[in-house]
Structure formats: structure tokens, C-alpha cells
Amino acid sequence: MYVAVKGGEAAIDNAHRLLAEVRRGDPAVPELTVAQIREQMRLLVDRVMTEGSLYDPDLAALALKQARGDVVEAVFLVRAYRTTLPRFGATEPLDTGGMTLARRISATFKDLPGGQVLGPTFDYTHRLVDFALEDGADPAPAAEAKPEADAAACPRVTDLLGQAGLLEPSPPDEGAPVGDLTREPVDYPADRALRLQGLARGDEGFILALGYSTQRGYGRTHPFVGEIRVGAVELEFTPEELGFPVSLGTVDLTECQMINQFHGSGAVPPQFTRGYGLVFGQGERKAMAMALVDRSLRAAELGEAVVVPAQDQEFVLAHCDSLQATGFVEHMKLPHYVDFQAELELVRRLRAEHAALAAEPVQDDPTLREAAE
Amino acid sequence: MPSVSQTPPPHSMPDLAARQRAMARAGEATSDELRAALARTGAVTEAQDLRPTETGLVMVRGRIGGDGRAFNAGEATVTRAAVRLPGGETGFAYHLGRDRVRARLAAILDAHWQRPEARPALEAALDAIAGRRAEAVRQAARKTAATRVNFFTLARGED
Known part of the structure; x- marks a missing residue:
């Protein structure tokens, strides 16, 4: 724990003034505008929206500017902003099948109705630094x-394969209430809907590493990319006072359908299982990693032994949020003077006792030994 | 402030689908376009707020696997406006983002759209706005189409 410490107000004020000046950088260099960040650092903006769990490109761009480009700090700002707003309700569940596609690929089916479109991608680039960009x-x-x-009309690949029964169907919507981890603390085991909410806002690096671990053998699920699609989807919302759905506009999303090793039982013939990823903006790496971890977290449901981190719900969900993680790690910077003073006193006492024992090696007092342990 | 619930229930509204379409198209317009559309009808942009225009959140719902059970994918900022014209028509707008001026103008347009004499001019203005937008979508689709992969298979083997 940390305790209140007085003093330092002037130092804090001046540190924040210095931060503002350092944030601006060399005044001889033109200042970045929020629109420039939104347009030219778009994937970073998308990541802040996804992990901030708030779709608002201008806000995410502004948060990045304020945070000097620090993703977790920008996520912190976005999450703090959302707590100041009322919630009007929930949208109608969006339909990724009706997406206006900017990109759509499948690693499992070559010939798809609607085709494979690469869109704007880093794939197949040579990863050579382009010095021409320096000149703008x-x-x-x-x-x-x-x-x-x-x-x-580009149906989801999983819908095509599902028709043949080769692929497990999505869990049906039976109108059950949708859990929301921003409203109630998570109880374990958490259902898949709640897990997906947690994974969607989870830190990309953490989810990526966990997904990677399943590929390297820590919870092998033998995945294939059924489909990745990126594009715009219309959101609809039914306001109480109107009683009919209205279009809110469109959001850019990335969806990943992962197809995994077969599963069958006495009742169900062998079929492919699935993992699902959905993130704001263009975030293929995150959507893919999310789909891998979604599948590995279904271990118990599919009768697999839960033995590795990526299969452990509580391990994954309790540690994937970058804001929670940074809050607990970074609070260590704050004054812990009293706690540490207490520890220091204890160590000094134990050392004194240890020295006394060393001076009298024959004596063996069990109470002292216990205290030292 | 008058109650928001003074809006007539949906079954008594004429042309619900047409109104939804007009609201959606107004949602794609800029503030300037909305002002110009209202000006074309000679419609006054004076209106009483049924509720202050405000920014809030909606929870965006996705579906597991794209077509299954709903889950909460994350929130989005939404700005809503609710107005009443001197003639009693009420108008609403719900838009993604934080632009209060634009949302309020769209709500005023929604209210005027319900006046039969104003509707044709507003529909014409919305057509023009939708046309601009459709052209941008068409051009993006053409650029996307140029990145479509045309697979061909190399013949191999003995036969």
C-alpha cells in the first residue's frame, strides 16, 4: 500500500509544465495535428480504440498526441474519458456478413464467392526502409x-463451410443477457461472450504472445485462417423514445475466423472447431491472436485438459488488460516510505538476532528460528 | 422542458422506413450540407430542445463467430439530439462521434422531414448528399477490386 505524503506540489506542477514543453518537442518542427495522427498513424489509432474499448478515431488520435505516442497511456486517457459519459444502451448486434470490404483473405479456401482481395496490406512487402518517405x-x-x-455479396467463409456440416456452428443466440465486464466483476468460469469482451480490449502484445504459445505447443489447437475481413459495418441502435432502429453510421472492423482441429463425440461426427476475433479498425494481428486464444480458452468446453496458460481463463482474463496491469506495476513508483520503513526495521532486528546467534553457536532457540523464517 | 415521450408512437408515423432512410442519410452529411439542405426548404433552423444535445456511449454488440450469440465488443461515442419545431413536430438524431452541432441539425431536419410540404425538397437534398457519398464508396470499391487475387494453376505431372 502507499500512504499520503505531503510536499512536492511545486515540483509536480513544474514537472507537468515540463512535460507539456517536452511533448511539443523542438518548436522549430511543425506541431502535429490530431487529423494528421488520425489519417497517417491510423493503425496506432485503431489499436488505441480497440484497447481503450471505445470507437472514436479523433479521440484516440488526441489521446495519442497527449500521451506522446505511449499506447498504454493513451488507452488510460480514453478509458478515463468514457467513464464521464452516460451510456444510451447497446447496438443491435452488428452483421459482419454485410461488411463493405476493404480486405478479405482466406488461407484455407482459394476460390471464394466474392474473391480474395488484398486491400492495403504490409503482406508481401520487402520490409526495406523507404527513404523516399523522408521527402514526403x-x-x-x-x-x-x-x-x-x-x-x-461476400458471405463469411465459415457460413459456406458450415452449410456442409464440416464446421461447428456458432453458439446460437437464445436471447440470454449479455454479460458486461465493465459493469460487473468477472466470475470464473466466465462464459465465452464475456471472455471475448475481455480479449477484445486486452493488450495486443499479451494476447499475441499467448496465441503464439498455443502454436508452439502450449495448448496446441492446430489453427488455420478461415477468413480475415476488414471493412466498414453499419451500426444500428434502437432509442427508447423512438422504438425503431436508427443507423448510427459505420465503423471499421477486422474480423478473424480461425478454423481449428477436429472434434467429435458419440453424438457429433468429427468437425472443425472455431475461434473468433473482432477488433476496431484494421488490426489483423490482434484479431488473429484473439481468435487463437478464444479457441484455446474453450478447452474445458471441448473436453481438453486445462494445463497451459492460454487455456486458463483466469490467468488470461485477469492479466490481459494493459491498463489494469500498468496500474498495479506502475503504482510501485509511488511513495512506499512507511511500508519500506517497516520492512527495514524488521530486517535490522533479524540481522541483530542473527549476529547474536552466531556469537552463541551452541544455543538453539526454536522461537528465534521461527521468527527468522 | 417538454417530455421526450411526447413523440407519437411508431405505428402512427407515416412512412417509417422512409424516415429511417432519411435519418440514415442525414447521418452521413456534414454540418454544412445539413444547413444547406434546410436552407433549400426555407425551413427555419429554430427549434426547441426536447433534451440538451449530448454525447454518450453505446455498447457495440458483435456476434460470436459472426452469426452466433451476442457479445460486447466495445463501446462507441454517440451524440444525440432531440428537438421540437414550433409546429409541434419532433425530430431526433443519433450519430457516431461527438459532433453536437451536426447531430442537432440532423434532428431539426428529421423534424422538418415529417412536414409533408418540406419533404420533397429535403429528399432531393439528401439524394445529392447520398450521391456524393456513393461516389466515394464506388471509388474505394474500384481500388479494392484492383487488389483482387486471380489465381491460376500451373500444369504439372505427366498428363
Whole structure:
């Protein structure tokens, strides 16, 4: 625990003034605008929206500017902002099947109705630093082509495979209340809906490492990428005073459908199982890692032994939130003078007792030994 | 302040689907476009607030596997406005984001849209706005289409 400490107000004020000046950097360099961050650091903005669990590109860009580009600090600002707002309700569940696609790939099916479209991707780039960007030249305009007729409707790959019974169906919506971990603390075991909410806002690095661990053998689930789709989806909301759904506008999302090793039982013939990932903006790495961990967290449901971290709900959900993690780790910086003073006194006493014992080696007092242990 | 519940129930509203469509299209417009649309009808932009225009949150729901049980994917900022015209029509807007001026203008437009004499001019203005937007979507679709993979299989083997 930490205790109140007086003093230091002037130092704190001046530290924050210094922070503002350092944040601005060299005044000879033009200041970044929020719009520039939103447009040109878009994947960073998307990550802050996803982990901040709040879709608002301008707000995420502003938070990044204020946080000097520190993702966790920006997430902190976004989460703090959301606590100041009332909640009007929940949207109608969105339909990723109706997404206006910017990208859609499958590593399992070559020929898909609607096709595979790469969109703006780092895949297949050579990862050579492009020094031409230093000069800020305008890029060549993107190529254009007439969309093919089947591009208008692109069913999810899992819907196609599901029709043949080869793939387990999604858990049906029976209208059960949807748990919300921002409203009630998580009870374990947590249901899959609650786990997905936690994974969606979880730290990308942590989820990525856990997903990677399942591939390396810590909870092997033998995954394939059924489909990744990136694009815009319309959100609908039914206000109480209107009683009919209205369009709120569109949000950019990334969805990953992971297809995993078969599973079967006496009652169900062998079929592929699934993991699911859904994040704000373009966040393929996060969506893929989320889908891997979603599947590994289904171990108990699918009769697999729960032996590795990525299968352990409480381990994953209680540690995946970057804000909670940073809060507990970083609070260690705050004054712990009284706690440490108490520890110091104890060590001094034990050392004195130890020295006394060493001076009288024959004596063996069990009460002293206990205190030292 | 008058109660928000003075809005007539949906079954008594004419052309519910048309109103939803108009509200959705107004939601895609900029503040300037909304002002211009209202100006075209000669409609006054004076309106009484049924509720102060405010920014809040909605919880965005997804579905497990894309088509299964609902789950909470994360929140989004939404700004809502509720207004009443001197003639008694009430208008509403719910938009993603934090733009209160735009939401209030859209709510005023929604209220005027319910006046039969104002509707044709507003629909024409919304058509123009939708046209601008559709062109942007079409161009994005053309750029996306250029990145479509056309697989071909190399012949191999003896036959």
C-alpha cells in the first residue's frame, strides 16, 4: 500500500509544465495535428480504440498526441474519458456478413464467392526502409478496376463451410443477457461472450504472445485462417423514445475466423472447431491472436485438459488488460516510505538476532528460528 | 422542458422506413450540407430542445463467430439530439462521434422531414448528399477490386 505524503506540489506542477514543453518537442518542427495522427498513424489509432474499448478515431488520435505516442497511456486517457459519459444502451448486434470490404483473405479456401482481395496490406512487402518517405512525396494513385459481379455479396467463409456440416456452428443466440465486464466483476468460469469482451480490449502484445504459445505447443489447437475481413459495418441502435432502429453510421472492423482441429463425440461426427476475433479498425494481428486464444480458452468446453496458460481463463482474463496491469506495476513508483520503513526495521532486528546467534553457536532457540523464517 | 415521450408512437408515423432512410442519410452529411439542405426548404433552423444535445456511449454488440450469440465488443461515442419545431413536430438524431452541432441539425431536419410540404425538397437534398457519398464508396470499391487475387494453376505431372 502507499500512504499520503505531503510536499512536492511545486515540483509536480513544474514537472507537468515540463512535460507539456517536452511533448511539443523542438518548436522549430511543425506541431502535429490530431487529423494528421488520425489519417497517417491510423493503425496506432485503431489499436488505441480497440484497447481503450471505445470507437472514436479523433479521440484516440488526441489521446495519442497527449500521451506522446505511449499506447498504454493513451488507452488510460480514453478509458478515463468514457467513464464521464452516460451510456444510451447497446447496438443491435452488428452483421459482419454485410461488411463493405476493404480486405478479405482466406488461407484455407482459394476460390471464394466474392474473391480474395488484398486491400492495403504490409503482406508481401520487402520490409526495406523507404527513404523516399523522408521527402514526403505524394504516392502514385492507387490502381482501379471494375468490381466483379460477385463482389457485392461476400458471405463469411465459415457460413459456406458450415452449410456442409464440416464446421461447428456458432453458439446460437437464445436471447440470454449479455454479460458486461465493465459493469460487473468477472466470475470464473466466465462464459465465452464475456471472455471475448475481455480479449477484445486486452493488450495486443499479451494476447499475441499467448496465441503464439498455443502454436508452439502450449495448448496446441492446430489453427488455420478461415477468413480475415476488414471493412466498414453499419451500426444500428434502437432509442427508447423512438422504438425503431436508427443507423448510427459505420465503423471499421477486422474480423478473424480461425478454423481449428477436429472434434467429435458419440453424438457429433468429427468437425472443425472455431475461434473468433473482432477488433476496431484494421488490426489483423490482434484479431488473429484473439481468435487463437478464444479457441484455446474453450478447452474445458471441448473436453481438453486445462494445463497451459492460454487455456486458463483466469490467468488470461485477469492479466490481459494493459491498463489494469500498468496500474498495479506502475503504482510501485509511488511513495512506499512507511511500508519500506517497516520492512527495514524488521530486517535490522533479524540481522541483530542473527549476529547474536552466531556469537552463541551452541544455543538453539526454536522461537528465534521461527521468527527468522 | 417538454417530455421526450411526447413523440407519437411508431405505428402512427407515416412512412417509417422512409424516415429511417432519411435519418440514415442525414447521418452521413456534414454540418454544412445539413444547413444547406434546410436552407433549400426555407425551413427555419429554430427549434426547441426536447433534451440538451449530448454525447454518450453505446455498447457495440458483435456476434460470436459472426452469426452466433451476442457479445460486447466495445463501446462507441454517440451524440444525440432531440428537438421540437414550433409546429409541434419532433425530430431526433443519433450519430457516431461527438459532433453536437451536426447531430442537432440532423434532428431539426428529421423534424422538418415529417412536414409533408418540406419533404420533397429535403429528399432531393439528401439524394445529392447520398450521391456524393456513393461516389466515394464506388471509388474505394474500384481500388479494392484492383487488389483482387486471380489465381491460376500451373500444369504439372505427366498428363
